[in-house]
Amino acid sequence: MKPEIVLTHGPYDYMEDHVNAGRLAVSVCFCRGMGNAKCSRPSVKFDDPVTVYHSMPHSLSDGLRRPVIPGIFVDITPVMDTKKKMLSCHKSQQSWLDISQGNNQYIQDLVDRGVYFGKMSKRYTFAEGWIRHNPLGFCAPDADPLMEVLGPSGAAFVNEEFEKTTRLPE
Numbered sequence: 001m002k003p004e005i006v007l008t009h010g011p012y013d014y015m016e017d018h019v020n021a022g023r024l025a026v027s028v029c030f031c032r033g034m035g036n037a038k039c040s041r042p043s044v045k046f047d048d049p050v051t052v053y054h055s056m057p058h059s060l061s062d063g064l065r066r067p068v069i070p071g072i073f074v075d076i077t078p079v080m081d082t083k084k085k086m087l088s089c090h091k092s093q094q095s096w097l098d099i100s101q102g103n104n105q106y107i108q109d110l111v112d113r114g115v116y117f118g119k120m121s122k123r124y125t126f127a128e129g130w131i132r133h134n135p136l137g138f139c140a141p142d143a144d145p146l147m148e149v150l151g152p153s154g155a156a157f158v159n160e161e162f163e164k165t166t167r168l169p170e
Contacts, residue, residue: 002046003029005145010054010131012062026052030137049139053146056117056129058109070129071162072146073121075155076114080126083110123157131162 006029009022033047053072061067076083084107088094097106114126121127135141150156 002048003050004048006050006052007130008052008054010057010068012068013057014059014063018058022054026133049143051135051139051143051145052133053130054133056113056131060113060116068131069159069162069165070117070120071131071159071166072129073117073124073157073159074128074130074146074150075121075124075126076128077118077125080111080114083114121157121159129159 006025008025009018011019011022013019013022029050029052032050033045035045056070057068087107087110090106094106111126114128117127117129118124120129130146132144132146135143144158147156147158151158
């Protein structure tokens with residue numbers, strides 16, 4: 001596989017398995033061109049650029065309670081019903097989520113978060129938020145293939161307020 005875009009968990013979720021899955025995805029992307037590690041099954045290294053995007057944490061804040069603000073808003077209004085149906089098929093954790101969060105609360109949480117980010121975007125009824133990972137070792141500083149694909153149709157836009165926070169003062 002030679003992905004151009006990787007969507008994964010962020011380093012700031014409350015669930016340790018989410019944080020670790022995100023860390024693993026970032027590590028795999030970073031090591032994609034390293035050929036000096038012995039493997040039982042040899043893999044082909046590649047140096048193609050890859051852009052990593054992190055989802056918003058479930059708590060909407062990091063481990064120190066600071067709000068996490070999206071760098072990109074994606075309109076999910078046209079697919080919200082499909083997302084709800086897909087999430088209801090997530091049987092491996094459904095009983096645990098029902099006990100810990102309330103009966104089918106995780107589906108309502110999907111809707112509530114979609115509304116939350118939709119309002120924050122000031123454009124969409126339902127939205128998701130994403131943050132582009134630091135490009136060093138992954139891709140060009142201005143690489144943003146998600147926006148190249150979704151931006152022209154108006155299905156996504158860059159949150160300029162977030163982008164201002166990513167630059168050092170001159």
